[in-house]
Amino acid sequence: MPQPVPTFGTSVATIIGVLLTLTPARAAAPTPEDLEFFEKEVRPLMVAHCLECHSGDEPEGKLSMESLAGLLTGGLRGPALVPGKPDQSLLVTAIRHNEELKMPPKRKLPTAERAILTSWVKRGAPWTNAKAAPKPATRPKTSSGPLFSEDQKSFWAFRPLAATPPPPVKAKNWANSPIDRFILARLEAAGLPPAPPASPLAWLRRITFDVTGLPPTSGEIESFLADETAEASSRVVDRLLASPAYGERWGRHWLDVARYADSNGLDENLCYGNAFRYRDYVVGAFNTDLPYDQFVREQLAGDLMKDDGDTEARLRRIIATGFLVLGPKMLAEDDPRKMQMDIIDEQIDTIGKTFLGLTLGCARCHDHKFDPIPTADYYALAGILKSTKTMENFRVVAKWNETELADRDVIANQNRHKKKIAESKQKIEDDIRHAKQILLKASRRRAGDYLLVATGTWLKSRLLVGQKPLGGTPQAAKQPGVILREAESYDRGNAARLTTGYGKGIGVIASGSGLSTAEYDVTIKDAGNFRLEFRLAAVESRPCRILVNGGVVEPSALGRTTGSWYPDTQKWSVEVLAELTTGKNTIRIDRQGPFPHIDKFLIVPMTGDASGHLATLTALASKMANPDGLHAAVLQQWVAHLKATQANKTSALSLWHHAVSDATSVPPTTGPRLAKYAKQPLPQLAAGYASLFTAVDDLWLKQTADGKDKPLADPEHEALREVLYSTSGPYKPSKELESAFSKATKEQLAAQRKAVKSLEAAKPKLPLAMAVADGSIEDLKIHIRGSYLTLGDPAPRGFPKILAGEKQAPLSKKTSGRLQLARWMTRPENPLAPRVMANRIWRWHFGHGLVRSTDNFGAIGERPTHSGLLDWLATELIRRGWSMKSLHREILLSSTFAMSTRFHQRAAAADPENLLQWRMDRRRLSAEEVRDALLFVGGMMDRRIGGTLMTVNNRAYVTGTGHNMKTDVYENTRRSIYQPVVRSALFDVFQAFDFANPSLPNGDRVTTTIAPQALFLMNSVLVDTQSATIADRVLALGDNEASRLTTLYQSLLGRSPDTDETAQATSFLSEYRRAAVEDDKTNNDAKDEAKKVSPEIRAWRALCRVLLSSTEFVYAE
């Protein structure tokens, strides 16, 4: 049964009681009041809300709340309680419900109950009959046995590479490479024959797409079919591997794994404007056959690799580390530590899957459920990445790191230049500070004058408070002393007078051009204070300046909005107080830009200054020497200070406030010096303040000249000094003071700023790469359940223990350890790096891996179908100096690769998934190949290599509610690998044809067969354009239909049509022509472009589209 909940009233009283009797934390022994509080208030709460779960033999989260010791010892998340420290107590964190840990889970305790528990902790957590000392920590002990079981250690993927000789086979003539013997042996064992070799044309088309992503040209087909030498195939392989298109095709495979994209995508979709350099790096690495181990090391730690003086290599390696930066990130995350740990998590997940085929990311919150990856290993890697600078900052929106790419000399120059700019800026700052000091020093000497003038200004502004406009009342203008002016009746100015459309006789002023102005001459009978009321309409705020007799009385008036520009929303408002002299005065309104629609204004004499203080102050001020020497900026600060201190009884100005407020109360007590003036009239008080300010300033200057900056000994002096020297008072060195600088100083500053600007402009803009660098080096602790708020044991930086061993030398405190990680990863003793890559290469040649789960070699992943072959390939990769081209060559020239896709009834029944590789799998071209092939056969492909096609700036938004890039950004003829990859708005052609999700590492794209692919082929602009181009080309050949058809088939499919096909196409063309003529008769759509093209041409285009959509074109055999 829940205990009765204390009412809010009693609990507040209790809390106040607690606060009053608050004893120091961890008081030696709880007082009887403490214990009564615990028993009456705290324990019932715990019983009602906590003990159901947190008690008994197996309390939730291993936290028992039955005893103080239980709370002090804590559970899985550590101690629940730090007596006296609510902010450090998990118990309090949990009941606040502001963090991830929320208790009770479903219902937040009422405010009063939370307050009770919080104050109980603050009070030192008194507990009846508590045993003072907590039990020693009973953290679940790490098991004393070995970290990993024998089963785990002997899991196939972690075993060293086995030296596996190719097995013997019966069919002696079939094998062309050791690879073939591995394949054939299994087939023979299963009693299945390998498929017969593919036809030369099918083989050439297959291998050309496979290596370059493009179809063979007619010339290439012709010369290969004519080459009857034994080296024909190997010549093709060499030619293809030497083509730059190889890097474009195979680099793209790698980009799938590296989750490459040109934008962030996750939340704030900013442009990764420099990502393309990483893409170009990858293409280059494949084309130059960069050894794979080096390729890995460069991507993980290129910035830390030894500089051998080769600038180009050094920069290339910096670019390579873009791999670590390219991931999708939550750039708008209010919790910067969470943001950082999430980014690290994404890096670990990608590194694990990409290079090791391990799902390391699973060990963030708990030990990996299936693989031998303890959480400690995760945080050992996380420490390496925490010590790495991936981000420039973790603000909202955060910035990823970019590194300038240039020769060291250029960078040194650049840095000198930057330093110079920084120094110049510093000099400007110093000069400004100095000028302000001079200005303030002089202004302090006139504190009395400022007090007078500022008080006058302030009183004037107060006159308007609560004043209702008179304008709305009838006959307002008839009242004594009131003057009405129609706005459009101005005497000088340029404002447009609008007199139509507003109703009869109504006119307003609106825009002028540039600086809008309107000036009015008014004649005043008796000088005094007047308020100006305006009637206006405005949809948007258009604040104006109001000047009287040349002086600004209000820099920002008339700025309100009324709802529309029309007469029905014309409203009156009191805008400014102006002091007008007897006789002629000039009132001016001006604004840079258009005015609000002003109809008229009233000048109303003010009667509010009953006390006459304002008059007195004005009279006093008029007698001061050099009134023009007061600075408006300082004056404004004085007014602000008066406003801020008016209710402050302890301010040095309290007596002054009392005097000008007409209060009848007893004057506030001040020091003896000011007290002398307490009952004297205002002028004497003003003079008193003035002389005291000067005296105090003298005192202070003298004291500081002696090097002492302690407060003045006398409190009254000190209070007055505060007014003169406080950084929040009237003499604060604000930015606005610059307006009071002398003309010479202003000119000098302007010149300095101009110089800095040109220095900045002269700074050469260096290219940037998304890249990492080492940051501040630190080891992490285990984050219990993945949260940085609950830390566990330290996890020193290191490598996964199942592979690297349990005893690892600690990593240096001087470096993140990335380079060591990269070196460890590519040691020949690490079996995973070569196995995973050899398997990827196989996957990209055959459409499936020997381990089909290419990115997961763990327990949940698939087992190798040919483990001997996999280890042979991995060993060969290392033995051949990690040359991928060499491995390609071996595979491409094998009989296995040369098999046809021929269907075999018995094999298909026995092994429907082709696990034994009894034939080559038929392959639908990838998204990029489909688009590239279309452009290629249309003869329109732009073969330039590298660079970026992004049309938005680096770090700018690529998508908002819609797409910020030009809609025609993809309408180019560059190869598909160069098309922008926008993470949250993928190119629709890519999306339709199974492009890999660019946010997740993926070495095994799926292939689907869906309607959007058909719609693309039927309706898209690209297919349309290519069909038109090809049709035109064929029609230009002359009018022999048979030879036209031969050319068409040759250029699209690489072969001639047979007689049936020729007949079929011929009859299609004639039927289509006839139908088109018929259709035109009923087609009344004048805008239909089809009608502008002859039925003959349309028929040929239709035939082209059909062939481009055909299975033969879209698949490789």
Add this chain to the structure above:
Amino acid sequence: MSNTSHCCNQFTPVTNRRDMLTSSATGFGMLALADLMSRQATAETSARQDNPLAPRQSHFTPKAKRVIFLFMHGGPSHIDTFDHKPQLDRDHGKPLPFPKPRIVSGATGNLLKSPWAFKQHGESGAWVSSVFPKIAEITDDLCFIKSMYGSNSRHGGALLELHTGSDTFIRPSMGSWINYGLGTENQNLPGYITICPSLTHGGVNNWSSAFLPAVYQGTPMGDAATPAERARFPFIGGKSKVRRRSLQRMELDLLNRINRQRFKETGPDSDLESRIASFELAFRMQSEAPQLQDISDEPKNIHKLYGLDNDATKDFGRQCLMARRFSERGVRFVQVSHSYKWDQHGGLKKSLPQNALEVDQPIHGLISDLKQRGLLEDTLVLWGGEFGRTPVAQGNDGRDHNPHALTMFLAGGGIKPGISHGATDEYGYYSVENKVHFHDLHATMLHLLGLDHTKLTYRYSGRDFRLTDIYGEIVHDIIA
């Protein structure tokens, strides 16, 4: 194949090549396959399993068959709409008497009362502020959850959390999970359509299938920058040219002949057969989808009911009407977005009523229309944004993001009508009573659709994933 109910282990990943090839991907793939299977008499015995979008039996009898999600992007203020806080009125201008959250998105000042008057409506006596006069008329059909909460204080994270359950990683969206769990009823239309979605704050990640097969991802129709009137499916309309039907039919006939002749070379190949079927489906789809988008066949009173006769409401009204038309034809999950307008850091007094005006009549129209057609019974309608807003002021006319409390409402589909569930504290800053996390909402939605959220799993990267991760409790109190 029998249509037995499945449990989690039957949701095996499609990893073998045949499965991959026959599964359809992307957008409105809603493929060929179902269609193919119905016609392909000789299909392998596993054909049914091979069609990932075939309607699947739920774990238990469902109360709802489909979902319409009315998404108010930006974070509508609960305390100015449905969560009435008299104490906030009283303490206007005073400081918040308890701590603000440790993580906040911006600086805020003192308590700011709602500028709008609240009244109770209907028999249920639900509180609604004056900004929603039309929704106020139908409160007896609605169930308000006033104690919703999430954990991310920024739009991007909060949108992802609302749509996918994770504010950190790329995860499948709720619509994808539902399509994965139940398939779709109309094989000629996408099973999951999102009308005019915003490409910002995660964009496609909010309707993506992530690691689920791509066939389950949402198909966008237009985007937030496109007026609903011009929203189109990819490759149908827009720049793409749909040719004269009779001529295109000739092309398809020839293509079919050529592709079938190909079997002489290749031998039997189900991938190539499904490819032929996919062209036929595409041909039907490109004539049917535009017909559905063309609402001229709806009577005048329906146009009026959805607010199509009014400039302020016609865009969102068209989206709502489209949602009904899609739902009516068996689309499993339809999302309608009122895009990124509800972010009142300032200008609360001006913008909030304008936003409310734009959706008030259309939502009223949609729910009443579903009801009069008998569709509301098994259509679950959900209304809400990614977070609520603070009761403390930002500037003097605005409120900051507040993931600790928001109000959502549901209707139809097995929901108890005319109730209000849960509560926030006296100012509406934190949800305190019967708190409902997005995970709980997801669990409840799946439950209403007849799916057990703990059993609807997919194995990826060495782990069985769920929409609700390791969380989620069904809110039984709101279920009829």
